Amino acid sequence: MARLDVRKTWKLWIGGAFPRSESGRTWEVTAADGSDEVANVSMASRKDTRDAVVAARKAVGPWSGATAYNRGQILYRAAEMLESRRDTFVDEVRFATGATARAAADEVDAAIDRWVHVAGWSDKLAAIDGSANPVAGPYFDFTLPEPTGVVGVLAPQDSALLGLVTVVARAIVTGNTCVVVASAQAPTVAISLAEVLATSDLPAGVVNVLTGFADELGPILASHMDVNAIDLAGAGDDWAALEAAAADNLKRVLRPAATDWGLDPVPAQMLALTESKTVWHPRGM
Numbered sequence: 001m002a003r004l005d006v007r008k009t010w011k012l013w014i015g016g017a018f019p020r021s022e023s024g025r026t027w028e029v030t031a032a033d034g035s036d037e038v039a040n041v042s043m044a045s046r047k048d049t050r051d052a053v054v055a056a057r058k059a060v061g062p063w064s065g066a067t068a069y070n071r072g073q074i075l076y077r078a079a080e081m082l083e084s085r086r087d088t089f090v091d092e093v094r095f096a097t098g099a100t101a102r103a104a105a106d107e108v109d110a111a112i113d114r115w116v117h118v119a120g121w122s123d124k125l126a127a128i129d130g131s132a133n134p135v136a137g138p139y140f141d142f143t144l145p146e147p148t149g150v151v152g153v154l155a156p157q158d159s160a161l162l163g164l165v166t167v168v169a170r171a172i173v174t175g176n177t178c179v180v181v182a183s184a185q186a187p188t189v190a191i192s193l194a195e196v197l198a199t200s201d202l203p204a205g206v207v208n209v210l211t212g213f214a215d216e217l218g219p220i221l222a223s224h225m226d227v228n229a230i231d232l233a234g235a236g237d238d239w240a241a242l243e244a245a246a247a248d249n250l251k252r253v254l255r256p257a258a259t260d261w262g263l264d265p266v267p268a269q270m271l272a273l274t275e276s277k278t279v280w281h282p283r284g285m
Helices: 046-065 068-084 086-097 101-121 125-129 162-172 187-198 214-223 236-249
Strands: 026-030 038-042 139-147 150-154 177-181 207-210 229-231 252-254 274-282
Touching: 038 187, 046 139, 046 150, 046 177, 046 207, 046 214, 068 086, 068 101, 068 162, 068 187, 086 101, 086 187, 101 162, 125 139, 150 162, 150 214, 162 177, 162 187, 177 214, 187 207, 214 236, 236 252
Parallel strands: 150 177, 150 229, 177 207, 229 252
Antiparallel strands: 026 038, 139 274
């Protein structure tokens, strides 16, 4: 008996749920290899962006309050879930980029390894960046990295999966939450990654994924007063205007830079979205 194809609906990921855009807008994404395959993808709006920031803010307390070891376990679980869907992601990277099967498989494998790499650093970053400070008095004085809060992320346009995994993982490993504007060239890859994260024990709202266009959603995130930092990896030549908008509430800004996404992020890149907190405590007798 013949059956109908069950076509996939590409939605947003906000607060642990997969809603359609409140605007009802979609756009057609065609295969990069010129085939007739088409995906209808939700186009996020200003309200969707605000809803995502609200969800990210709500998740800051529980996620930043989790132990670094626990955050590492959850990131490692993301690698496990991505591994289980490896073949699907190979197909989706090929759809988005037109890459050969071998090149797409290499990117997916590198993305799996990237989750493992960043997860392994989760409980070691405080030792790298923290210190016990000598002080003139009967006190202990410690400086430790603390998460900045809600981070807006413009995903890189030149790396469908590996670049996306890198910017998300390095933002959340230290306890931040994030709102990600997916690459307009690879929105289906980003939503499939959201489905992986939704099954990786990641608390709702820690990562929120918006599909749409960076030139529309980027300024909304950059000027949003409840966003604490913004990673402009995918901003292209428009980053200066976004940096100026971010200045209104003194956001931390990571400017776009030429990046070899094949290189594992170093601790300094994972610590770039943290603040230093110094604690004084009287010595006991």
